Amino acid sequence: MVATGTPQARAGASRPGVRTAKPRGRRVGSGGRVGYLFVAGYTILLLLFGVAPAAYALWLSVTNSSGQLTGLGNFTRVFADYRFGSAFAHIGVYLTLWLGSLMVLVVTLALLLHGRLKRTSAVVRFLCYLPGAFAGASSVLIWLILLDPVASPVGPVLRAVGWSSAAQVVAPENLPAIFTIIAFWTGAGSWIVIIHGALNGIPNEVIEAARIDGAGAVQIALRIQLPMLRKWIAYMLILAFAGGAQLFVEPQLVGTASFGQVPDDWSPNQLSYQFAFVAADFNGAAAIAVVLLVLSLGCAAAAVFKAGLFERDHS
Numbered sequence: 001m002v003a004t005g006t007p008q009a010r011a012g013a014s015r016p017g018v019r020t021a022k023p024r025g026r027r028v029g030s031g032g033r034v035g036y037l038f039v040a041g042y043t044i045l046l047l048l049f050g051v052a053p054a055a056y057a058l059w060l061s062v063t064n065s066s067g068q069l070t071g072l073g074n075f076t077r078v079f080a081d082y083r084f085g086s087a088f089a090h091i092g093v094y095l096t097l098w099l100g101s102l103m104v105l106v107v108t109l110a111l112l113l114h115g116r117l118k119r120t121s122a123v124v125r126f127l128c129y130l131p132g133a134f135a136g137a138s139s140v141l142i143w144l145i146l147l148d149p150v151a152s153p154v155g156p157v158l159r160a161v162g163w164s165s166a167a168q169v170v171a172p173e174n175l176p177a178i179f180t181i182i183a184f185w186t187g188a189g190s191w192i193v194i195i196h197g198a199l200n201g202i203p204n205e206v207i208e209a210a211r212i213d214g215a216g217a218v219q220i221a222l223r224i225q226l227p228m229l230r231k232w233i234a235y236m237l238i239l240a241f242a243g244g245a246q247l248f249v250e251p252q253l254v255g256t257a258s259f260g261q262v263p264d265d266w267s268p269n270q271l272s273y274q275f276a277f278v279a280a281d282f283n284g285a286a287a288i289a290v291v292l293l294v295l296s297l298g299c300a301a302a303a304v305f306k307a308g309l310f311e312r313d314h315s
Contacts, residue, residue, distance in 0.1 A: 054293060060286035074287040078275070083265045084288075090176065091267050095244045097180040102240055106188050107233065110195035111221050125196060128189035139186045140253045147178065170258050175266065179250050187243075191236050198232040199225060234307035238300045245292050248273070268292055 064070050078084055109128070113121045131139065145151050148166040149158040163169045170178065202225060210220050226233075248269040255262030265271040268288055276285035304310065 057286040057289045057293075060283050061290045064283060070283075074283045075291070078284050078287045078291075081271075083271055083274075087265055087268045087271045091245060091247060093176040094179050094247065094267075095241060097176055098183050098244050099237055099240055101180060101184050102188065102191060102236060103233065105184070106191045106236070107195060107226070107229070109188075110192050110199060111225065113192070113196055114199040115217060115221075121196070125189075125193050128192050130189065131185050132187060132189050139182060140250050143178075143182050143185075144254065144257050167258060167261055170254055170261060172262070175251070175254070175262065178254075179247065182250055183244065187240070191240075194236070195229065195232060198229055202228050230307045231309050234303040234309050238303050241299050242296045245296055 061074050062069060062071060064073075113124055117124060144166075146154065147158070147169045149155045149163055149169065150165070152158060158169060206224060207220060210224055215223070246269050247267045251262050251266040251270060252264070255264055255266070265274050268291070272285040272288040275281045275288065
């Protein structure tokens with residue numbers, strides 16, 4: 001065998017006990033410090049406007065107005081309130097409808113835009129995203145007009161259903177569905193754009209291989225695309241649950257416009273507002289806020305572990 005390399009390398013290789021130099025790995029220097037610098041701004045804001053208020057609410061929930069520890073006294077008091085159960089029942093029905101519509105309709109529309117409607121995908125995505133440009137209060141005001149059979153452009157449809165006045169439309173039994181429609185109209189477009197972007201991240205080779213094997217569009221969606229989207233769907237559900245559990249503007253404005261037909265304690269956030277600014281019971285309001293926080297964190301943890309949100313994809 002003929003030795004290769006420089007004469008020094010051949011001489012070093014032929015002499016026992018002589019180690020050849022090994023290439024050194026790249027040292028992490030200023031690049032790592034720049035990364036910490038970028039994260040520092042978010043971390044500071046998170047501590048100031050996220051962790052600190054949550055810690056303060058937790059402290060208020062276990063103390064009284066004099067600052068004395070009461071343990072779970074505030075929680076048992078708000079649990080015994082006659083409005084507590086109905087408020088959380090309302091938000092439970094609303095969240096079921098809201099999250100279900102997101103999982104079914106948003107993912108289905110994103111799949112259609114990615115597959116069947118590629119030519120018009122950009123225009124449709126823009127139109128879906130456009131309602132999200134309105135502020136929450138503005139969207140509710142628009143829907144207050146749309147839900148009035150007298151002033152609404154779709155008034156004939158509402159009257160055909162049997163609703164002749166806005167009071168009939170915003171009846172208590174219709175509120176979860178109405179708030180779901182408003183939330184879907186304002187928030188679903190951004191999630192369609194996000195899920196569509198996640199679909200673009202799936203390698204084309206995988207889709208083409210499935211087609212060669214004889215898989216149709218439905219099989220590709222169920223067996224390839226949806227499993228590869230599970231982390232994005234979990235991320236969507238976590239944020240949608242957190243936002244939906246804090247429902248406040250919609251029932252507050254609808255209640256004002258309907259002259260009190262919607263109670264001012266319809267949602268837990270409204271009930272917390274009543275405790276804080278009507279009854280001047282900030283400790284009870286903090287207890288309700290902590291309950292919402294625990295529910296949101298618990299559902300988020302379940303979604304994270306179920307979907308493996310923080311697991312790395314090994315190639």
